[in-house]
Amino acid sequence: MLDTLMLSRMQFAVNISFHILFPTITIALCWFVFFFKLRFDQTKNPIWMRAYRFWVKVLALTFALGVVSGITMSFQFGTNWPGYMETVGNIAGPLLGYEVLTAFFLEATFLGIMLFGIHRVPSKVHTFAALMVALGTTLSAFWILALDSWMQTPAGYELRDGVVHAIDWWAVIFNPSFPYRLAHMLVASGLTASFLVAGLSAYRMLQGDTKQAPKLALKAALIVAAILAPTQAFLGDLHGLNTLEHQPQKVAAMEGVWHTETGAPLLLFAVPDEKNKTNHFEIGLPNMASLILTHDMNGEIKGLNEFENNHPPVAPVFYGFRVMVGLGVLMWATAWFAFYQLSKQKTLPKRTLRWIHWMTFSGWFATLAGWYVTEIGRQPWLATGILKTIDAVTPVAPANVGLSLTLYIVVYVFLLAAYVHTLHLMARRSSLVEEFEPSLAGPHAVHHTGAA
Amino acid sequence: MFSAEVLPVIFVGLMGLAVVVYAILDGYDLGVGILLPMNEAQESDRDTMIASIGPFWDANETWLVLAIGLLLIAFPAAHSLIMMHLYLPVAFMLIGLIMRGVAFDFRAKAAIDHKLAWDRAFKIGSILTAMMQGYMLGQYVVGFHTDLSSVLFSILSALGVTAAYAYIGACWLIMKTEENLQGYAIKWARMCGRITFAGVVLVSLVNPLVNPGVFDRWFTFPLVMFITLIPAMCFFAFIFNDILLARLPKHNDRHCWLPFIMVAGIFILCFSALAFSFFPYIVPGKMTIWSAASATESLSFILWGALIVVPVILSYTLFSYKVFYGKATELHYH
Numbered sequence: 023m024l025d026t027l028m029l030s031r032m033q034f035a036v037n038i039s040f041h042i043l044f045p046t047i048t049i050a051l052c053w054f055v056f057f058f059k060l061r062f063d064q065t066k067n068p069i070w071m072r073a074y075r076f077w078v079k080v081l082a083l084t085f086a087l088g089v090v091s092g093i094t095m096s097f098q099f100g101t102n103w104p105g106y107m108e109t110v111g112n113i114a115g116p117l118l119g120y121e122v123l124t125a126f127f128l129e130a131t132f133l134g135i136m137l138f139g140i141h142r143v144p145s146k147v148h149t150f151a152a153l154m155v156a157l158g159t160t161l162s163a164f165w166i167l168a169l170d171s172w173m174q175t176p177a178g179y180e181l182r183d184g185v186v187h188a189i190d191w192w193a194v195i196f197n198p199s200f201p202y203r204l205a206h207m208l209v210a211s212g213l214t215a216s217f218l219v220a221g222l223s224a225y226r227m228l229q230g231d232t233k234q235a236p237k238l239a240l241k242a243a244l245i246v247a248a249i250l251a252p253t254q255a256f257l258g259d260l261h262g263l264n265t266l267e268h269q270p271q272k273v274a275a276m277e278g279v280w281h282t283e284t285g286a287p288l289l290l291f292a293v294p295d296e297k298n299k300t301n302h303f304e305i306g307l308p309n310m311a312s313l314i315l316t317h318d319m320n321g322e323i324k325g326l327n328e329f330e331n332n333h334p335p336v337a338p339v340f341y342g343f344r345v346m347v348g349l350g351v352l353m354w355a356t357a358w359f360a361f362y363q364l365s366k367q368k369t370l371p372k373r374t375l376r377w378i379h380w381m382t383f384s385g386w387f388a389t390l391a392g393w394y395v396t397e398i399g400r401q402p403w404l405a406t407g408i409l410k411t412i413d414a415v416t417p418v419a420p421a422n423v424g425l426s427l428t429l430y431i432v433v434y435v436f437l438l439a440a441y442v443h444t445l446h447l448m449a450r451r452s453s454l455v456e457e458f459e460p461s462l463a464g465p466h467a468v469h470h471t472g473a474a
Numbered sequence: 475m476f477s478a479e480v481l482p483v484i485f486v487g488l489m490g491l492a493v494v495v496y497a498i499l500d501g502y503d504l505g506v507g508i509l510l511p512m513n514e515a516q517e518s519d520r521d522t523m524i525a526s527i528g529p530f531w532d533a534n535e536t537w538l539v540l541a542i543g544l545l546l547i548a549f550p551a552a553h554s555l556i557m558m559h560l561y562l563p564v565a566f567m568l569i570g571l572i573m574r575g576v577a578f579d580f581r582a583k584a585a586i587d588h589k590l591a592w593d594r595a596f597k598i599g600s601i602l603t604a605m606m607q608g609y610m611l612g613q614y615v616v617g618f619h620t621d622l623s624s625v626l627f628s629i630l631s632a633l634g635v636t637a638a639y640a641y642i643g644a645c646w647l648i649m650k651t652e653e654n655l656q657g658y659a660i661k662w663a664r665m666c667g668r669i670t671f672a673g674v675v676l677v678s679l680v681n682p683l684v685n686p687g688v689f690d691r692w693f694t695f696p697l698v699m700f701i702t703l704i705p706a707m708c709f710f711a712f713i714f715n716d717i718l719l720a721r722l723p724k725h726n727d728r729h730c731w732l733p734f735i736m737v738a739g740i741f742i743l744c745f746s747a748l749a750f751s752f753f754p755y756i757v758p759g760k761m762t763i764w765s766a767a768s769a770t771e772s773l774s775f776i777l778w779g780a781l782i783v784v785p786v787i788l789s790y791t792l793f794s795y796k797v798f799y800g801k802a803t804e805l806h807y808h
Contacts, residue, residue: 100557
């Protein structure tokens with residue numbers, strides 16, 4: 023029988039995994055949509071308006087899912103982890119508070135104007151609303167990642183009677199891992215959104231949609247992805263070095279290093295064995311892990327043996343890391359290959375379009391895998407060196423947590439299926455819509471008609 | 475700058491503001507969901523009703539996040555205690571909020587034959603949310619006891635809050651709609667107004683009976699002379715609104731906005747009465763705002779931000795209501 027601790031951890035994992043899917047898209051999709059609207063303002067080319075129209079609908083749906091699952095998150099701390107706020111509330115409270123005050127209201131209010139106000143406010147005000155929404159989502163990422171990074175690498179605080187008190191807010195916010203994590207997550211969002219835009223646009227073209235808007239959106243998304251993919255590899259490397267400095271036990275788990283060694287190999291695959299503290303079926307590149315992490319072929323990497331009873335479970339961290347990096351490489355290759363084909367031939371062959379459609383949600387998997395690496399990699403600590411996860415859990419009966427967890431899983435599985443299904447439905451439907459708004463482009467611009 | 479004595483008072487004030495703004499704003503959009511007519515013929519009415527709250531619901535729900543956030547930030551000990559006692563109602567409320575929030579967007583984008591199902595999810599989600607909030611209010615008042623009479627009282631409170639949200643939702647619709655739908659809204663408002671009135675009377679009677687401290691607070695001379703103004707004003711607001719509703723709609727749609735203002739006033743009065751009953755307790759009879767408060771330096775840090783940001787939030791919220799001023803019939807989704 024599962025206890026309240028395990029059930030609460032599962033519930034938190036389910037809630038936050040479901041939640042993060044949507045902000046990961048919206049943080050960057052807001053900027054895409056703002057860009058489409060801005061290009062329309064500048065060029066008056068109605069194709070940009072069509073691209074805007076389609077993607078703002080995707081944004082609205084994604085945003086709604088992010089909002090409702092985010093409300094759930096705001097209750098989780100109190101319902102399942104009372105020890106969290108009692109110990110680190112003096113830090114977590116203000117950071118969450120600033121997120122609500124500076125980000126949530128901004129994005130929610132201006133989203134209303136953006137979605138419903140296009141004919142009610144001047145075009146410039148509407149574009150400004152789109153900018154405010156994008157700014158709001160990015161600010162939200164700023165605050166929540168400041169808090170998450172502080173839990174990973176706490177700074178600017180002191181303990182009085184077992185309770186954390188802030189002594190330097192600047193150090194709290196700009197704690198050692200924050201800049202790396204923020205950059206890594208923002209770029210992850212950029213990649214996730216660009217593959218979504220590219221994937222659904224490719225799907226529209228595969229459905230026989232010959233209009234300009236999906237082609238334009240596909241090209242814009244591929245350019246963004248082609249730039250961001252190598253950037254992400256670079257940022258990820260910096261983030262890894264930062265983790266090695268501050269949380270070496272996490273890196274040891276990521277690399278599957280059980281005993282401190284020099285000239286450690288880069289394991290491409292292995293099956294970690296927690297019981298016997300070793301790996302099976304290792305396939306590795308000799309000396310490469312040492313080279314990457316210490317910039318020295320024979321550099322020393324601390325093994326898990328140095329962190330007895332104080333390191334995370336190895337398998338999920340080890341596999342999660344490989345899934346994230348593998349997908350990242352695949353996304354990079356896809357973006358460059360498709361961009362190369364596009365610049366050669368002006369149009370993509372069906373096979374490439376089909377592949378890009380397959381990759382539509384690749385960013386989701388990579389982002390989740392990355393979050394599992396860093397959050398499971400933080401265990402057994404909730405806030406590193408301050409509070410253990412086991413000491414923060416609620417005394418609520420396991421049956422209650424089991425019931426709420428079951429309800430959440432049922433609702434989330436259903437909503438996820440509905441979301442993916444509806445995005446494709448919207449894409450299919452958009453091929454029936456006229457290419458140009460007659461009112462915007464004049465009567466002669468209508469060259470592709472269908473049921474509106 | 476601010477002392478450890480004063481900061482909790484300021485924060486409980488801010489939290490009260492967030493709760494009452496939430497009850498009014500999300501109250502009307504939950505109310506619209508509760509009132510949604512489900513027969514197939516009324517699809518266009520449903521479209522108009524949902525369009526009337528379209529630009530606002532998301533920001534309205536943010537006030538809940540702010541209220542719960544302020545409780546979490548300023549009074550973490552109380553937050554833990556309350557959330558622990560209300561574990562299941564909170565979970566059910568969240569499921570309700572999720573259902574209605576997503577149904578709102580899916581209904582506009584799903585296949586035509588699924589639209590009715592999403593509308594149903596919207597209505598059920600709204601009712602579930604309102605009922606759970608009312609149940610939690612009841613539980614809060616009776617000190618989280620779960621004996622039979624306390625649970626019965628909490629269930630009555632759930633019905634009362636649901637009626638109150640439907641009441642303010644109907645008044646919102648009177649302001650935002652025309653013709654037939656406005657006619658329905660006026661009928662709904664009269665009916666829900668009377669049920670709400672009964673609910674408010676009931677809670678007002680039970681509250682001092684189960685909480686001795688509350689009885690003393692309300693019936694101590696000479697304060698009783700002054701403070702009975704609150705229930706008196708509330709009583710007259712209900713009566714006045716009932717008479718007003720009987721006379722609507724007027725020529726040129728005059729006074730169509732007045733019932734909404736009256737109900738918002740009733741909400742503010744009821745909340746003030748509750749706040750007066752319990753202050754300075756944040757958990758009735760168990761925990762005061764001072765014993766539950768966070769560290770002074772954390773409260774100061776967030777207060778400075780709040781003092782700057784809250785007026786900005788209020789001003790762009792007003793801007794948004796100004797942009798969407800008028801009837802909802804012409805609001806379209808773009």
